[in-house]
Amino acid sequence: MADDSEMEASLKPILDQTSLKWVFVGGKGGVGKTTTSCSLAVQMAKVRKSVLLISTDPAHNLSDAFGMKFGKDARPVEGVPGLAAMEIDPNGSINDLIAAGGDDAQDAMQGLGGVGNMFQDMAFSIPGVDEAMSFAEVLKQVKGMEYELIIFDTAPTGHTLRFLQFPTVMEKALEKLSALSQQFGGMINNLVNARGGLPNGQSFEDVLARMEDLRNTIGDVNKQFKNPDLTTFVPVLIPEFLSLYETERMIQELGGYEIDTHAMVVNQLLFPKKDNPCEQCNSRRKMQKKYLEQIDDLYGEDFHVVKMPLLVEEVRGVPAITSFSEMLVKPFDAPE
Amino acid sequence: MPSVLLFVFLLQLFIHLLNTVGKQSVNDLLWLLFTKLPTPQSKAAADLSTLRNEVVRLNREMKATSAQDDFAKWARLRRQHDKAKDKYDNEARNHQSFRTNFDRAITAARWLGTQGLQFGANAWYSKQPMFWIPQGWVPYHIEWVLSFPRAPLGSISINVWAIACASVIKMIVEGVMALWTLRTGVVKEGPRRGERVQMEGMGGVGVKKEL
Numbered sequence: 346m347a348d349d350s351e352m353e354a355s356l357k358p359i360l361d362q363t364s365l366k367w368v369f370v371g372g373k374g375g376v377g378k379t380t381t382s383c384s385l386a387v388q389m390a391k392v393r394k395s396v397l398l399i400s401t402d403p404a405h406n407l408s409d410a411f412g413m414k415f416g417k418d419a420r421p422v423e424g425v426p427g428l429a430a431m432e433i434d435p436n437g438s439i440n441d442l443i444a445a446g447g448d449d450a451q452d453a454m455q456g457l458g459g460v461g462n463m464f465q466d467m468a469f470s471i472p473g474v475d476e477a478m479s480f481a482e483v484l485k486q487v488k489g490m491e492y493e494l495i496i497f498d499t500a501p502t503g504h505t506l507r508f509l510q511f512p513t514v515m516e517k518a519l520e521k522l523s524a525l526s527q528q529f530g531g532m533i534n535n536l537v538n539a540r541g542g543l544p545n546g547q548s549f550e551d552v553l554a555r556m557e558d559l560r561n562t563i564g565d566v567n568k569q570f571k572n573p574d575l576t577t578f579v580p581v582l583i584p585e586f587l588s589l590y591e592t593e594r595m596i597q598e599l600g601g602y603e604i605d606t607h608a609m610v611v612n613q614l615l616f617p618k619k620d621n622p623c624e625q626c627n628s629r630r631k632m633q634k635k636y637l638e639q640i641d642d643l644y645g646e647d648f649h650v651v652k653m654p655l656l657v658e659e660v661r662g663v664p665a666i667t668s669f670s671e672m673l674v675k676p677f678d679a680p681e
Numbered sequence: 682m683p684s685v686l687l688f689v690f691l692l693q694l695f696i697h698l699l700n701t702v703g704k705q706s707v708n709d710l711l712w713l714l715f716t717k718l719p720t721p722q723s724k725a726a727a728d729l730s731t732l733r734n735e736v737v738r739l740n741r742e743m744k745a746t747s748a749q750d751d752f753a754k755w756a757r758l759r760r761q762h763d764k765a766k767d768k769y770d771n772e773a774r775n776h777q778s779f780r781t782n783f784d785r786a787i788t789a790a791r792w793l794g795t796q797g798l799q800f801g802a803n804a805w806y807s808k809q810p811m812f813w814i815p816q817g818w819v820p821y822h823i824e825w826v827l828s829f830p831r832a833p834l835g836s837i838s839i840n841v842w843a844i845a846c847a848s849v850i851k852m853i854v855e856g857v858m859a860l861w862t863l864r865t866g867v868v869k870e871g872p873r874r875g876e877r878v879q880m881e882g883m884g885g886v887g888v889k890k891e892l
Contacts (some may be wrong), residue, residue: 627786
């Protein structure tokens with residue numbers, strides 16, 4: 346394997362970066378994001394006190410990868426001390442927030458009549474707000490949990506970028522809401538009270554206060570995400586054109602959001618033996634080599650490019666992941 | 682007051698000419714002159730065109746590079762292209778907004794120089810007779826209209842004079858245009874501009890009966 350001249354070809358620098366608080370792992374579907382993020386989490390758990398791994402992919406794979414069931418609450422991963430994992434659904438809803446989890450969220454909105462509908466329409470007319478809300482809730486939850494490091498296993502590329510954009514979207518949306526409520530707050534309050542108040546005995550002010558609270562959380566998180574000391578994004582890709590293309594696009598967009606990225610994982614590399622009779626493997630290896638050269642050329646100077654082999658068996662279960670994760674730190678020696 | 686008479690006439694002529702040339706053409710012409718002058722905007726316009734060329738060049742180069750075979754080169758070109766394009770879009774927007782302001786200023790100045798001037802003159806000379814008409818030429822109510830609004834009865838007011846000038850200029854111009862059209866046999870304006878004049882039984886120069 347040709348080593349990078351400038352940057353180390355492992356994730357060791359990321360492990361050593363003790364100031365890190367948020368790590369995102371993302372890439373196209375099927376490139377091994379979950380495996381990579383699980384491996385990274387396992388390695389991180391060795392050097393940090395407490396690590397939380399969160400999957401925001403709707404097709405939750407964490408449970409699959411570790412071979413145990415995870416849910417909405419953080420649960421420790423058996424066999425890996427200091428690592429907890431959770432799976433969240435990014436498709437929550439603003440209703441949950443307004444009704445604070447009550448079943449009668451819809452009724453609450455109906456109860457508000459025209460104003461409620463207007464409120465709802467407005468909230469939904471801002472793209473991404475729905476998911477942003479649930480993301481914000483998670484962030485709030487996570488912030489209160491005091492983990493030393495949080496790793497996000499994000500959904501495939503498109504989703505990832507939207508997810509990272511959320512703090513911005515969210516701030517804008519909430520700003521609008523606050524401004525509006527300051528103007529019409531009294532009026533809405535009167536309406537609500539005339540109809541006997543919101544269900545669950547909440548007052549409109551409470552809802553607003555909660556939103557304001559959320560906004561502060563978001564603003565805070567936003568600042569943290571843009572700080573390269575606290576946050577980094579690790580793209581995972583395979584040496585194929587589309588994956589490379591998406592990765593390049595993603596890296597450019599991340600630059601636009603001012604989110605740091607300085608390490609990438611090239612996954613599923615084939616290393617057929619020299620006297621291998623498998624024609625398919627050899628020709629694929631040739632193709633991968635071509636793209637690897639391009640990757641080294643394009644990113645070699647600014648990125649830690651970590652090269653991971655494609656194994657013969659599936660990487661599932663804690664032992665498999667642990668052994669796989671070693672290769673993130675110690676560059677894989679290709680059998681010639 | 683021959684000077685006011687002349688002034689109003691010339692002003693109406695000027696307004697007519699401006700309207701004939703068209704507001705947009707006037708704006709475009711002045712903008713062209715303005716960007717030729719050594720202003721910061723003329724520099725920006727030059728920069729903008731360099732930038733546009735750069736974007737086009739990068740785009741062409743990018744298209745000529747195979748993303749599959751030469752991804753690193755292609756990606757670098759694309760980064761450059763995106764950067765240049767962003768910059769271009771940004772500057773073009775600034776430029777456009779300046780142009781809008783420029784147009785607005787020109788429009789205001791044009792109005793002041795034409796209609797505004799006419800209004801001012803109308804107000805200023807409203808009580809002065811432009812000239813007198815011999816007594817008894819026209820009945821009282823016509824005299825009243827001719828001196829409208831505030832000139833002394835029996836005289837021509839500046840408003841009426843301006844309207845008269847405008848009408849006469851319009852008629853003369855139309856007449857000249859018609860004559861010219863007939864002479865050349867080609868329609869000079871309107872949707873059928875440039876077509877041959879079609880008239881039965883007129884053997885004007887260049888008019889050929891088409892059957």
